[in-house]
Amino acid sequence: MVQINQAQRELSLKVVYYGPALSGKTTNLMALHERVSSDVRGRLLSVDTRDDRTLFFDMLPVFFRTASDLKVKIKLYTVPGQVMHASTRRLVLQGADAVAFIADAQKSAAQANNDAWRNMVEDMRANGLDPESMPLVIQFNKTDLPDARTEGEIAAVAQKGREPVYKSVAVRGEGVLETLYGLLQLTFRDLDRKYGIRAKFRLTEEEFLGEIFRNMDVKAAQLEPVARNAASAAGR
């Protein structure tokens, strides 16, 4: 849950990467770890098995100071996707301020994506989080694989719901920054609606996002603003 300390000018956020097993959640965090300057991030903590499957979670802390001297700390978490880790997923999702749903773009993974989506909505409700208002983006990862959905098929999914949809090849770092950028835009707007952080900290969206992405290797990324009315709503 967001922690806002107005006296100390501190803001702490929790962002969770959720999705089916092997969709590339851990790979997203690894790619971010590589692309974010070590001045603004800590170590990538992974609790996994010998074959690199997430056992509990991964966590990457990112922290920076805005020009208006606000300290921002964002903890990025992944859940373990394997079916048997259901209770851990629910635990890791506790207190999330924003969620990136990492889907596997392979057609053979459609059922696994749907099951994970349904579990995510249930886990949110069980944690007292509202899936209708949670800042939420969808990433279709592994678009490099032969069985992947085409661009047109992904666009069709995007049309059906209100969440921004990104395609990615996380192993090459493609689409990873774009996904986080879109999600943090929605998060900023949500926090402003709930807590008035613009006024409280005299902070604009541009300043908030600018400070984060100034410290990232964004050369190849195409960061685009999410439409102003792209409120998130679950249910596909």
Ligand SMILES: Nc1nc2c(ncn2[C@@H]2O[C@H](COP(=O)(O)OP(=O)(O)OP(=O)(O)O)[C@@H](O)[C@H]2O)c(=O)[nH]1
């Ligand atoms: N071809 C391809 N492989 C990928 C891509 N992203 C991740 N992978 C591979 O897919 C496998 C699973 O990736 P992980 O990031 O560990 O998946 P995860 O979602 O964290 O899996 P769990 O922790 O079990 O939930 C690894 O071998 C990755 O290298 C991608 O964009 N394309």
Ligand SMILES: [Mg+2]
């Ligand atoms: Mg993992």
